[in-house]
Amino acid sequence: MIVKNIKFIKAIKIYTPIKIPIAIIILSPMPEIILQIILISIYFTYPVLKKWLSCHILKMFLKYSENLDFIQMDDIPNVNFYKKTYPELEFEIMTLDKLHKRRKNISNKLIKFHRINFFQIIYISKGSGNHFIDFERYDFEAGDLILISDNQIQSFGRNIENDGYLILFTENFLIKNMLHRESDSLGRLFNNYLYPPLLKKSIINNENLLNIFQEMEFEYNNEELFHKEEILIHLLKIIFLKISRIQKNLIPRIKNVEWIQIFSKFRKELKYGISQTRDADKYAEMLNISYKHLNIICKDITNLSVKKFIDNYIVLEIKKDLATTDIAVKELTYKxxxxxxxxxxxFFKKNTGLTPIQFKDQLKK
Known part of the structure; x- marks a missing residue:
């Protein structure tokens, strides 16, 4: 793991004088080891020279630190879809109890912010807790459903006194299995602007989701491979249809399907065109509609003006960049x-109350 931009003061705060000298001895090239041993022995023998020697040791530490594997990166990592069981199947389901046990073996990485490149559906069967999605906290309880899209940043809460099911899948999994309609609907089902990512039990009513998740987990762990993927696909399709029905009841005020389609296209244009323009008029032009019409649609769906929606979208993307990369403010400016x-x-401070550096520092606390 490569360490980037570690400041001396940060290194002093995190790494004890014992760890640093040992790291230097282990990682230094052979010709330099003798010199480092001499300097380190002076470090412990003559306290008056500690300040100068500390700087030297930290410089050596930074020089060879890219060989270290015990350093925690500040950047929020990108998590790719990977599993050992049925690796060719870009789909997995497990109980939350199993996930909590797995957490003990991966240094609690799940409670730290991470960006995923796949989709997640979480069903809570018992207990309560919280989940962070794009830096927003959502409190859940038994019977709730949580939807998380690819490219979103998430963090699991510390409370493990809950159970349920976690489904993970990629868009490629749907396309591969000829579920093009379901693939196209992902932008609607997992759209936080149209629907909240947390669907409460009171909204879900009697959709009997628990039985479907139980059946899906049984099939996934079934050693019989014949028709396994087809059965999983059909069960996932049923869950999609039920989510769609729940969401339809969630926002009965939006009856204009065409508006939803236009809004989805607007978001897509915004995703790929944000580096070129922040001008709402330009996006209206791309969609072949007037600014006024786009503004009406945006207000109806999000309760925000199109300009405010664009600003919020940009702020969230900037937050993701600040949280997951070391990109400089100057580069973000032009991006x-x-x-x-x-x-x-x-612009960032006006919308968040923090400067980009303050926001990045806040994530480290």
Whole structure:
């Protein structure tokens, strides 16, 4: 794991004087080991020289630190879809109890923010807790359903006194199995602007989701491979249909299907065009509608003006970049179409109350 941009003060705070000298001895090239041993022995013998020697040791530490594997990166990692069982099947289901036991073996990485490149559906069968999605906290209880899209940043809560089911799958899994309609509907089912990611038990009513999740887990763990993938696909399709029915009842005020389609296209254009323009008029032009029409649609679906929606979208994307990369403020300035860093920082602070650096520091606490 490569360590990037570790400041001296941070290294002093995190690593004890014992760890640093040992790391230097282990990682230094052979010709330098003798010199390092001499310097380290002086470090412990002559306290008056500790300040100078500490700087030297930290410089050596930074020089060879990219060979270390015990350093925790500040950046939020990207998590790719991977599993040992049926690796060719980009689909997995497990109980939350199993997930909690797995957490003990992966240094509690699940409670830290991470970006996923697959879709997740979580059903809570008992207990309660919380889950963070794109830095927003959602409190859940038994009977609730949580939907998390690819490219979102999430974190599991510390409370493990709950159980249920976790489904993971990729868009490729749907496309491979000819579920193009389901693939196209992902942008609607997992759209946090149209629907909240947490569907409460009171909204779900009597959809009998627990039995479907139980059947799916049984099939996934069934040693009989004949028609396994087809059965899993059909069960997933049933869950999609039930989620769609739940969401339909969730927002009966939006009856104009065409508006939802336009809004989905708008989000897609925004995703790929944000580095070119933040001008709402330009996006309306791309969609072949007037600014006024786009603004009406946006307000109806999100309760935000189209300009405010664009600003919120940009702020969230900036937060993701700050949380997952070491990209400089200057680079972010031009990536999001600002003419200079000062304007970029003002924009971010106006919408979050923090500067980009303050936001990044807040994540480290």
């Amino acid at each position: 999001y179409g600002f003419d200079e860093p000062t304007n970029f920082i003002k």
